[in-house]
Amino acid sequence: MKIGLIGTGNLAFHLVRGLFKHDITFQTIFGRNTIEGELLARKFNSTYEIDYNFETLCNFDLIIIAVSDSAIELVAKQISSFLNSNTLVVHTSGSVPISVLASYFKNVGSFYPFQTFTKLDKSLSWRDISIFLNVETKETTNLASQKKYLLSIASTLSEKIFWLKDEDRIFLHIAAIFAHNFSNNFWRIGSEILKSKNLDFSVLLPLLKQAILKLEIMPPQQAQTGPAIRGDNAVVEKHYQLLQQNFPDYAELYKINSLSINKDLDLT
């Protein structure tokens, strides 16, 4: 089986690394970033091609497009004339519908791992990561075999594989944005408030670790603590006023998030 990868970013890195551990190598890795691409290819027994040098793409069974959302369609267009019509082309995006690919290819899909990827993070294990797959094909007789093929790749990495339609996948992405991106922004805000008192962000880490451990024994609905859920209006109001005076950018965030936890709070 010949597999190609387009992209050399964080997800691309972990995908190559994860599959390599199970003896699946990418024939070719394409990317704009020559240094990253060469390094990745050399380390994981692949070859590197500069992005746009797509003429080597014939006779691939699977192409994984792991580039930023906004570049997916452009890449699809660029590679479309070089691919064998039987190639399955998937992207790794939470938000981009696979119809973007269907304009250019017969067999299209998505391979969406529900995780945050950083190259620096060498401890990442694919085993527990949920991967959400979707495949569509213009030849319905082909669908079962294409799905089976993508499933075989994904199952190599993880035991948690789900089939999910585009219109549902986008809600997963939104859930991840709340649970991760927006939380990370609050960790930043926490770190900035601490910094103003000459305290390092690291004092927050044990709290955050414990908060996640707690989620293993109870759902977040039950794990909620703090003055807002207790309905402690006096404390919430005091915090709100202090923020208005000292961190006006965060005051409205404090208010709207407190009200999201407890709509019965009465804030001026």
Next chain:
Amino acid sequence: MKIGLIGTGNLAFHLVRGLFKHDITFQTIFGRNTIEGELLARKFNSTYEIDYNFETLCNFDLIIIAVSDSAIELVAKQISSFLNSNTLVVHTSGSVPISVLASYFKNVGSFYPFQTFTKLDKSLSWRDISIFLNVETKETTNLASQKKYLLSIASTLSEKIFWLKDEDRIFLHIAAIFAHNFSNNFWRIGSEILKSKNLDFSVLLPLLKQAILKLEIMPPQQAQTGPAIRGDNAVVEKHYQLLQQNFPDYAELYKINSLSINKDLDLT
């Protein structure tokens, strides 16, 4: 040294348990909840007294008031007539100023552990938890010895002890509310969006664990990912519209938090 504890909640439980491991026991644990109080006292070699039965409080060196913020002043008032005037009285609140105690006692302070506590959570270790202390006394000759005494108790539990004034401690509490309480609310929202697609919250856990691990190698400022920080206006706008249609309660939260990450986004 005679130490008394008022409260039998989550923090009280872990305080008794943590100090017991280092051979420090509470002479008496006071609380409204007879079952919790009796259990806690029996398990950790203390005696239990029902709340309001404070006449046994004479000759204590330290009283830790570990009750909810709104009950601290009432408890202080109730116990004030029974205490020896040399007793140090501290509370465990992030937001309540120690002046609330100073109306009733000569030696007052706070003992604020920067952590979330749940009785169910048997894995909790005090070692890494930052504890913020404050002591004030009406007899300044007494201050050093009172501080030393409180420090000796706190140092038994953790290596991370900080002295912090009331007006700074409240900002720590606000930082913790952003970093923990508000994040937990987003985990709840994430879980509710997933539930609407028949997916369990557990698919989010590997993502959240990795997000926290990431913070050990980079600050949250640098760890930020997602469409908002990338300035991917099309994706953010699409999510916002989908939320307005499907989860109207979360649409404004999505918008305000996206703008907090990237104020250059242009959302209708």
